[in-house]
Amino acid sequence: MGNYALSADVTEARVSLQRPDVPSYRPDVSPAHPNSEPVATVLRALDRGVEPGRDVIRDAVRALLSVLAARAPGRSVEVRVPPYGAIQCVSGPRHTRGTPANVVETDPVTWILLATGRLDWTEARRTGRVHASGIRTDISDLLPLVPASG
Numbered sequence: 001m002g003n004y005a006l007s008a009d010v011t012e013a014r015v016s017l018q019r020p021d022v023p024s025y026r027p028d029v030s031p032a033h034p035n036s037e038p039v040a041t042v043l044r045a046l047d048r049g050v051e052p053g054r055d056v057i058r059d060a061v062r063a064l065l066s067v068l069a070a071r072a073p074g075r076s077v078e079v080r081v082p083p084y085g086a087i088q089c090v091s092g093p094r095h096t097r098g099t100p101a102n103v104v105e106t107d108p109v110t111w112i113l114l115a116t117g118r119l120d121w122t123e124a125r126r127t128g129r130v131h132a133s134g135i136r137t138d139i140s141d142l143l144p145l146v147p148a149s150g
Contacts, residue, residue: 036063039146042112057108058084064115067145077136080105092136102134117144 038059076092121140
């Protein structure tokens with residue numbers, strides 16, 4: 001009987017922790033939107049031939065990944081932009097353990113250029129700037145995420 005009482009206490013404690021009025025401790029990928037200042041700042045720096053700062057690149061990458069996740073909800077493709085972020089997107093078979101079957105990986109600047117329409121998906125694949133493995137990894141129909149500018 002003692003174990004049951006402990007189990008009931010643990011269950012009650014878990015339920016009491018699930019309060020809808022308390023915000024999650026997990027932040028969103030990024031609170032920014034694709035037309036955010038970090039995206040614009042990175043693009044301006046690249047236009048001037050200047051390397052953008054790590055913090056602003058990170059924020060721009062995360063903002064654009066967030067847009068992709070919202071545009072193509074799902075868990076069948078993992079898009080990785082190391083070291084700043086990774087999301088799962090695109091509806092279809094869900095990945096749950098181990099190495100995902102469908103992975104897109106690229107560097108931060110290439111991701112920003114793709115997402116803003118300044119670099120074409122086919123060209124990025126042809127030149128090796130994007131590595132994609134798996135039958136569901138062609139996300140070209142989702143790009144650009146925001147209109148090309150500049």
